[in-house]
Amino acid sequence: MDQHHTFTVTPVNNEANLRDQSSGGRSPTLRVPVSTFDIDGEPTDTLTQNSITSLLSSKFRDVAKRWKQYGVDSPRFRKRIHSKWESMNYEEMDSQLTRKNREGKQSKKKLALEMLSSWVIYFFIGVGTAFLAAGVQISVELIAHQKFELIKDYFDKCDKEGCLYKPVLIWMGINAGITLVGAALVTYVQPMAAGSGIPLIKSYLNGVRVPGLLSLRAFISKCVGVVLSILGGLACGKEGPMAHSGGIMAAGLGKGRIPWFGKDINIYGLFRNDHNIRDLVAAGAASGVSAAFGAPIGGTLFSVEEAASFWNTELVWKVFFSAMIACFSTNVLLSAFEGHPTQLSNPGLVRFNVFPNLTFDLIEVPVFIFIATIGGLTGSLFVVMNYKLTVFRQKYLHRKKWIKVLEAGLVSAVSAVAAFLLMFSVNDCTEKHPYSHHAITTKLGCSGESHNSMSTMFLTTPEGCLKSLLHDPLEMYSVWSLVLFVVVFFLLGVWTYGLSVSSGVFIPSLAIGAAWGRLIGLGVVQLFPDQAKDVGKYALIGAASQLGGILRTTISLTVIIVECTGDITFGLCIMISLMISKWVGDFFTTGLYDMNVEVSGIPLLSWEPPPLCEDVHVSDFMSQPVMTLLSVERVGHIYDCLSGESFNGFPVIEQDPNYDLMYRGKLKGIILRHQLLVLLKKKMFCPEGQLPAASITLKDFENPYPVPQRLKIQDIELSDADKQCVMDLTPYMNLTPYTASISFSMPRVFRLFRGLGLRHLVVVNDNTEPIGMVTRKDLAKYRAEIKKGMLHMEQLTVENR
Amino acid sequence: MDQHHTFTVTPVNNEANLRDQSSGGRSPTLRVPVSTFDIDGEPTDTLTQNSITSLLSSKFRDVAKRWKQYGVDSPRFRKRIHSKWESMNYEEMDSQLTRKNREGKQSKKKLALEMLSSWVIYFFIGVGTAFLAAGVQISVELIAHQKFELIKDYFDKCDKEGCLYKPVLIWMGINAGITLVGAALVTYVQPMAAGSGIPLIKSYLNGVRVPGLLSLRAFISKCVGVVLSILGGLACGKEGPMAHSGGIMAAGLGKGRIPWFGKDINIYGLFRNDHNIRDLVAAGAASGVSAAFGAPIGGTLFSVEEAASFWNTELVWKVFFSAMIACFSTNVLLSAFEGHPTQLSNPGLVRFNVFPNLTFDLIEVPVFIFIATIGGLTGSLFVVMNYKLTVFRQKYLHRKKWIKVLEAGLVSAVSAVAAFLLMFSVNDCTEKHPYSHHAITTKLGCSGESHNSMSTMFLTTPEGCLKSLLHDPLEMYSVWSLVLFVVVFFLLGVWTYGLSVSSGVFIPSLAIGAAWGRLIGLGVVQLFPDQAKDVGKYALIGAASQLGGILRTTISLTVIIVECTGDITFGLCIMISLMISKWVGDFFTTGLYDMNVEVSGIPLLSWEPPPLCEDVHVSDFMSQPVMTLLSVERVGHIYDCLSGESFNGFPVIEQDPNYDLMYRGKLKGIILRHQLLVLLKKKMFCPEGQLPAASITLKDFENPYPVPQRLKIQDIELSDADKQCVMDLTPYMNLTPYTASISFSMPRVFRLFRGLGLRHLVVVNDNTEPIGMVTRKDLAKYRAEIKKGMLHMEQLTVENR
Numbered sequence A, B: 001m002d003q004h005h006t007f008t009v010t011p012v013n014n015e016a017n018l019r020d021q022s023s024g025g026r027s028p029t030l031r032v033p034v035s036t037f038d039i040d041g042e043p044t045d046t047l048t049q050n051s052i053t054s055l056l057s058s059k060f061r062d063v064a065k066r067w068k069q070y071g072v073d074s075p076r077f078r079k080r081i082h083s084k085w086e087s088m089n090y091e092e093m094d095s096q097l098t099r100k101n102r103e104g105k106q107s108k109k110k111l112a113l114e115m116l117s118s119w120v121i122y123f124f125i126g127v128g129t130a131f132l133a134a135g136v137q138i139s140v141e142l143i144a145h146q147k148f149e150l151i152k153d154y155f156d157k158c159d160k161e162g163c164l165y166k167p168v169l170i171w172m173g174i175n176a177g178i179t180l181v182g183a184a185l186v187t188y189v190q191p192m193a194a195g196s197g198i199p200l201i202k203s204y205l206n207g208v209r210v211p212g213l214l215s216l217r218a219f220i221s222k223c224v225g226v227v228l229s230i231l232g233g234l235a236c237g238k239e240g241p242m243a244h245s246g247g248i249m250a251a252g253l254g255k256g257r258i259p260w261f262g263k264d265i266n267i268y269g270l271f272r273n274d275h276n277i278r279d280l281v282a283a284g285a286a287s288g289v290s291a292a293f294g295a296p297i298g299g300t301l302f303s304v305e306e307a308a309s310f311w312n313t314e315l316v317w318k319v320f321f322s323a324m325i326a327c328f329s330t331n332v333l334l335s336a337f338e339g340h341p342t343q344l345s346n347p348g349l350v351r352f353n354v355f356p357n358l359t360f361d362l363i364e365v366p367v368f369i370f371i372a373t374i375g376g377l378t379g380s381l382f383v384v385m386n387y388k389l390t391v392f393r394q395k396y397l398h399r400k401k402w403i404k405v406l407e408a409g410l411v412s413a414v415s416a417v418a419a420f421l422l423m424f425s426v427n428d429c430t431e432k433h434p435y436s437h438h439a440i441t442t443k444l445g446c447s448g449e450s451h452n453s454m455s456t457m458f459l460t461t462p463e464g465c466l467k468s469l470l471h472d473p474l475e476m477y478s479v480w481s482l483v484l485f486v487v488v489f490f491l492l493g494v495w496t497y498g499l500s501v502s503s504g505v506f507i508p509s510l511a512i513g514a515a516w517g518r519l520i521g522l523g524v525v526q527l528f529p530d531q532a533k534d535v536g537k538y539a540l541i542g543a544a545s546q547l548g549g550i551l552r553t554t555i556s557l558t559v560i561i562v563e564c565t566g567d568i569t570f571g572l573c574i575m576i577s578l579m580i581s582k583w584v585g586d587f588f589t590t591g592l593y594d595m596n597v598e599v600s601g602i603p604l605l606s607w608e609p610p611p612l613c614e615d616v617h618v619s620d621f622m623s624q625p626v627m628t629l630l631s632v633e634r635v636g637h638i639y640d641c642l643s644g645e646s647f648n649g650f651p652v653i654e655q656d657p658n659y660d661l662m663y664r665g666k667l668k669g670i671i672l673r674h675q676l677l678v679l680l681k682k683k684m685f686c687p688e689g690q691l692p693a694a695s696i697t698l699k700d701f702e703n704p705y706p707v708p709q710r711l712k713i714q715d716i717e718l719s720d721a722d723k724q725c726v727m728d729l730t731p732y733m734n735l736t737p738y739t740a741s742i743s744f745s746m747p748r749v750f751r752l753f754r755g756l757g758l759r760h761l762v763v764v765n766d767n768t769e770p771i772g773m774v775t776r777k778d779l780a781k782y783r784a785e786i787k788k789g790m791l792h793m794e795q796l797t798v799e800n801r
Helices: A015-023 A049-070 A096-105 A108-161 A165-189 A198-206 A216-231 A239-255 A274-293 A296-306 A313-337 A362-395 A401-426 A462-471 A479-496 A506-527 A536-551 A555-565 A571-588 A592-600 A635-644 A673-681 A698-702 A720-724 A746-756 B015-023 B049-070 B096-105 B108-161 B165-189 B198-206 B216-231 B239-255 B274-293 B296-306 B313-337 B362-395 B401-426 B462-471 B479-496 B506-527 B536-551 B555-565 B571-588 B592-600 B635-644 B673-681 B698-702 B720-724 B746-756
Strands: A076-079 A257-260 A263-266 A632-634 A649-655 A665-672 A726-728 A739-741 A760-764 A770-775 A782-787 A790-797 B076-079 B257-260 B263-266 B632-634 B649-655 B665-672 B726-728 B739-741 B760-764 B770-775 B782-787 B790-797
Touching: A096 A698, A108 A165, A108 A216, A108 A239, A108 A274, A108 A313, A165 A216, A165 A401, A198 A239, A198 A274, A198 A296, A198 A592, A216 A239, A239 A274, A239 A506, A274 A296, A274 A313, A274 A555, A296 A313, A296 A555, A296 B555, A296 B571, A313 B555, A313 B571, A362 A479, A362 A506, A362 A536, A362 A571, A362 A592, A401 A479, A462 A506, A462 A536, A479 A506, A506 A536, A536 A555, A536 A571, A536 A592, A555 A571, A555 B296, A555 B313, A571 B296, A571 B313, A632 A635, A635 A673, A635 A720, A635 A726, A649 A673, A649 A770, A665 A673, A665 A760, A673 A698, A739 A746, A739 B739, A746 A760, A746 B746, B096 B698, B108 B165, B108 B216, B108 B239, B108 B274, B108 B313, B165 B216, B165 B401, B198 B239, B198 B274, B198 B296, B198 B592, B216 B239, B239 B274, B239 B506, B274 B296, B274 B313, B274 B555, B296 B313, B296 B555, B362 B479, B362 B506, B362 B536, B362 B571, B362 B592, B401 B479, B462 B506, B462 B536, B479 B506, B506 B536, B536 B555, B536 B571, B536 B592, B555 B571, B632 B635, B635 B673, B635 B720, B635 B726, B649 B673, B649 B770, B665 B673, B665 B760, B673 B698, B739 B746, B746 B760
Parallel strands: A076 A790, A739 A760, B076 B790, B739 B760
Antiparallel strands: A257 A263, A632 A726, A649 A665, A760 A770, A782 A790, B257 B263, B632 B726, B649 B665, B760 B770, B782 B790
8 A cells, every 4th residue: 555655756858758848838739748558558659639539430330330220210420519617526635645634633623623614604505595585585576566566557547548558668668678787797797697507506516617607706697687687577587596696605605715806815714625615505506496495305305416426414414404594594584574573384485375275186187197298298399499599599699798688688578568468468357356465457458346367467577477377266367368378478488598697497487387287277177167166276287297397307396396385295296297297298308407408518427327338438438648647747747738738637657667758657646737736836846856845735725726717827937947847746646546447338437437426537457557538528428319209329529618 | 448358268277276176075164276465466375364353453453543643532443243144236247248138139129118117117116015005004993993992991891890900901912912923923934024124124225135134024024013013002103114015015026026836937037136126125115105104205215315326317206106106096095995085185194194273483493492402312312222222132132032022022011001000090081082083082080071081192003192192182181191101102112112023113203202292382381371372283393303313314204204294384393303303312322223223233334434534545454365266267166165255256367377376367357156156057167178068148147036045055066077167257257347456545445335336346456466355344344433422433343144
């Protein structure tokens, strides 16, 4: 075990090294020696990018042939340029430095202190998210009420005076004005704040970070943006943005520093590594969901199921703790807002409001199954339409920022016009009182005591609309009004999701489903007037099915919906319909979030290795010219490696004296880019044969977290003398990298990678010489898709622009 | 990637081999060559068992010293002989044979068929468990009602006539008689059916099987046994046994064969490997919990959280599907039993019955926290007492089977006497009607319209007792009667858990907690007569806290309880109290199930590596004389290896010609004991230089599943000529075993092992020569315990008797 610590090697003065020294500064194309061996470890010609691609595609031809043989419908080879992303490193370091650090400082007291402080952080994540959620909720409610009161007054006035163009214009104006601000905020301040945020948070927990995802700017754009989007009358909800902003808040609390005019005020630095921050983000996202839906269990499951490879009881309890605190505090705040601060079981806290008599009979189950099937069909239609739209947007619309902003404004104005047209043209009048006391109704074309029934649906936020559809009396809406509402809201929903605004897709999906569920409920009541007297439960099942069809809800979303209804007995029906709608939907397309991730080009790793890839071996997909460093390496070479290549991990080898022209030798460890950057920055090098003057601690590595944003190779200035120095990497490198042998199959490597949350896996030959590296992009290469019941396989080229 | 396939090696005629040949038949002490190298790969003397133990304890001294330094309270070195167990192999095979098999036969049709048949199996698991649960429930209710009616009649009669000894004797007689049968069934038919079953199922999902756990005998003993235990008046419930029998049923369905007078009728063989059977058992256990509690989500989480290392959406959906079907079918069956077959939302289906007005106010939260603290304290007291009792039982009582049976009978008789004494001595009379219409009450010492209030608690099953405590009117029970009930039931509960009967600990824990929760509720009502009018919610929180304190409920149990109450808003309080009771309890002891597992000596791997073990390296804990085989190996040697050693995996090496006196060479693969057994059984060998006549398919390896029970080395007859033959292991061995390098630290190996569900991990040196093996028992060696707030570390010697 000690053979790693004692040896020292001075770099061999080989040809390559000499060439390297002569080249001096930054080299745009890398001219440093790379070890390229074929499988048996024999040196081959240096591979060029082209030859690799052709190698890959010829390999793919073999694979594709085999796939065809198995009956796969259309194996394809796609070259796809992926957007900017960054792998996370969830593995813990095991270097001499960390080992020493543990020995020197660890004690029971310190352990206890660390444990306690982490619980405190988790507590504050919960409380913070609760304040956020309550703030968003209350401000939306208050301002939206004002807005719709104003519009209603105009409608009531102009209905008599014949100036209906006025309220429509005002409505359009308010909508477009607010939305433009919201869209501009997102587009110009932090584009990562667009959309739901859930796909990105899921990717983060999966191991890929999109730059800017957890920034303060994203936080502001997300929170303020979602308030503006809802007020702007878009068909969107606040749950996804809540999860995202919860995650950002948690990451911020974890980093423990306050940005202050370009400087940082460091408060604490206990959690500054990918591993800890990931745990905190999981708790933040869970708290966000929990606060938005009053669903602590659902929220916990939401986070944990994406992050199951690191599920452990300790973490689950912490996440659950945060989620519970978030739910509890939100309930206290909302109760206080409604004027009864201590009544924590008032039914208004159940997010879908309480259904008084949610009973069901065995004979109703077929109806629920029918509803669920429709949910699956329409859900996949939603996904397909949104997919086409997204691709169209990417290709034509979203090249210019101002077009993005304008489009959002347009959608909100159209929403207002559509709402008006529906209210005006259907013109159903009813005397029934809507379920909600706060509901705003207008007379618009109705006389006497009656009011325009559709106005209860439109003169409110999407959440209010959903509640109306779930709870309003049976006779409130006519068949026609529901049909038109479904069509219009469906199209608006498709159009809205993907705009450059902060918006969630939960609530609109639920509202669409509730509307056609209600429609089916009306039919059932017609057919069996003796038995069925309530359409609420059909609306609820419709809402769940629609959500299931669009998002392909996993178990967490099931729990969230059950928690939102506050009734467990009926939960069984919800579960059945969610499951069926998922099955039906999965037959045609992937879910909306998965589609999102795919389109945005994030190399998410699925749960299981892609099917039919058992015959693809490491040698087929590893990144092959592997760039290695010696354990005592020349600074100039390190600098060139870092500036010429974007690799994030470099295997460290012990030079084999038999091959002094090549960088070749047994694997001794692996060192990460950010470690090298810190080492260069701190000038931890010295002329050959001397000992470095500077010293470095673990804190120095952790403090600049996250390094890729805060420390760049371009910012490091090195003199020519510096470049002649050598750096001893032995104390800092990870001494025990996980390795795979060359004959490992794809699924085997996949499980290793996914199970341990790795960022790099070194492929070694029989002599433990590194001959390749496997990273996330190599594993994301093969992808299986089911479209219209057919299995498609494709091979992608994943790049990181 | 192909170098593994082509080479062939004929065994070197070295000294060791010759010795081997001369020894012929079975050798009691193994005299075959083993490769023992020190860390740098230099050959050392053969290590004896003694020298290994002394090596370990000297290593431990180092480790212990370091622990002391960190402030650990009492590092100990314990030699502990562990009970019989067997590691599971959840890793999938990757041999030439499996690769070929895939190429030859896989097609989309076959894939689809396999998928469909697996869903069908999961469906039947749900339905089967539902029938089982409903059967147990209904038979218990019907017979228990008869029993208590009989006793009540005698009480009513004898109360006047002064012959009270009669009903007491009858009660004792019935109890003891039934319990003796139940205990005998468990003790003599399958002792593994004793107790709750949940710890064993958890161990199974964790990767350790206790022999007999999933046998038909265990199934019968468990199901019939639990009915008899409850009818025998023991303080026990049916939920644990339900989970266990659900698991057994699932495993049975998976194996797809019907035992028929010593012969097997094979029906299908798709799922015959550890991996698939484990997934099915997870579904079975989930369905069992779901059916027993009406808690599909809780049940799913229960299974999945113990098995999170293989959580994937596909499996979760399948498990959830089974659990849902189980819950749904149980509800249909129970509704039919109660006479309204299609009303699936009748409140009786909520297992704790519906609480009409479960509201809470912020000011009540401190009371709940107080209750939760008491729950944690009393819970750890329960665990400590039960632990002492279990150790006492193991040492003195349970050496003879008949003593086990007698003890169970004694407990049930004492339960009857205790119940009578309480009813007789407290003698509270009340005119209040109990909540349940089926409740049986006796007059015993009361006159007029009133009846003995305690009789509602005792003349019913523990489940009925729990419901009474939760729902009966406020004035029903006096303070004294509750205090006495708590004390007596607590002691009976401690005494009952661990008897050799099939019994669960959920319901009695809940009942104890409900009783003292009610007591505290009475106090609150006294103090704040204006505000608090209902004691039910305090009883509920008490019940949850007691359960949390005893079992240290994880998130799954939280969900189960919330699902049992049918109310989500109040769920927040339940979660808070569960969390606090867990914290308090964890400060003093581990949970009851963990204690169980520890005492039974099963090497369960916890979620996280043991703390403070970062400095323990592979070389410190691997099993060192590693027994290797050549890729073409002499049959006699294989036979000796199998009969002389209990190792389950053998690294296969390519003999290094430089060391022809030693078995030494590069690792080529790993072959499992059961594969070798099948190969020997099928006589897949031939004289040197020839090709084997027999052929073998993947089915041959899968059919005798589970091999350790069905194929033993003693049953295989080999002639001396056979033993001179050679066997080519290349096509069957796993070509890509996971390996660890010698400098890996304990936590790193632990994560690798746990994350991938491994059974063996080969430790290799720099030249990829196997120098050690890590198995489960090596990892379970270091254990951390928290007792009374102090961290204890110990090193165990884990053996497999």
